Amino acid sequence: MSTTSEQTTDRRPLHERVAADLRDEILSGAVLPGAVLPTAELQQRFATSSATVEQALDVLREEGLVTRCADTAEAVPDSVVLEHRQRTMRPSRSLAPADPGQPFRWVTEARKRGVRANCALLEVKQVPRPPAHVARALGLDAAAPVLLRSQILTFDDEPAGLVKAYFPLDIVRGTAMTEHRKVRGGTSTLLARLGYPPLRCVDSVSARIPTQEQHALLKLPPNVPVLRTFRVVYSDHDRPVEVHDTVESGHLYELQYEFTQAL
Template sequence: MTVPRADVDAPDRRSLHERIAADLRDRILGGDLDPGAGLPSTAQLKERFDASNATIQKALQLLKDEQLVIGRAGAAVTVREHRQRTVRPASYMAPAAEGEPYRWLTENAKNGLRARATLLEVAECEPPADVAEALGLQESGTALLRHQLLTIDDEPAELVSSYYPLEIVRGTAMTERRKIPGGAPTLLAELGYPPRLSVDRVSARVPTQEQYRALRLPGDLPVLRTLRVVHSDGDRPVEATVMVKAGHLYELQYEFTAG
């Protein structure tokens, strides 16, 4: 069977400064340009990309807006420190120990980060179609929504929408507009629905208006959208969460064993 080749001659319809920024962004996020390292000089970039000084400055401004580089006009532009964070979802899954806060908070605190969860909304609603399917809801069925914004060092990190079957959480603290001690995994375990299996579906999306504003996105960049479905005993789905984070600032790390 012949494997089709990528059409390398297909036109790139982005403006030149966007293409230049994309190439530099890839080198930064891929580790070819370390934190603190200087970018190639304007003269080098002009020669490499056959671009004007104004075009180069527009490309660099995109990277500055994305908080990937720092510098001012007429000075060297360098890569910012620790801009991309690696998220290990497995470290947040278990219920917190008694008296301990939500594991997302404690795990970030271990790394010296100031993590905070702000509850934006608690309401019964009709969830998105993929969430409803994951929870096994009937057509036009409703679920409980707990909507949060997570921040790290006072910067928006993730927009989180968690949905729960009403027959599980109705009449519990989950329906109240307040934080849950230990987080939802702890309360679900107390209600007799301990998390046994989590399934993630990760995709890159164009951000919605709410996501763009809440995450303070700098431009036309994708977000990482994770739909996580948590199953309890008997493979019963007890939680479906949509997590959205800036695609250029985060990567997800999953670990597997052979078998």
């Protein structure tokens, strides 16, 4: 059921509310790719003007969810739903070190799902005083230095994730991880070779409003949230050896976790 302005406490502009309802139907699969969204029907459904409907559809066009119908003589053309753009990723599949000669697991798993995935290294540097939440997660003193490796993840050449990965400097000092270049097989592979195989991880996932940096680097459309995943990776003796502070574009990324019953 559509909600009118008289029935709701939602203070967003009406066109944003209309876009939100349509976005949810597209991303959930209730409206499939190729479906036509007739402007006149949307006007009636949401009890609003064609101008408001057009504003709502403009929002979805900017997110790549709909496009205008081609070859139409209508003053306000109907729109057609494009693909469901959120790519489902399984974080548990990317923990293990990569097989010899293969890219790191995140890339491999994305490619299995038909996504042209890649990563671009932004910076590698030593941080004398890491963020407090990172130091706590790694079990370090506030003044203990860490190594930061940050990178952009892309889906089909479109920015999809921003990763800031932190490592205890005493573990990685003098290794390829401290150099400004990709690590063959990913950091998990190198940590395993150093004697710190990733055995367990704990993910804390939340929805956030993007910061200015995140909005710029991920080239986000307006009003799109991000998923923030804070991952702590543990090795032998439950030692934390890696922290990932990651934000993923909300309109491109879906996380899937699988659980079995705990005994």
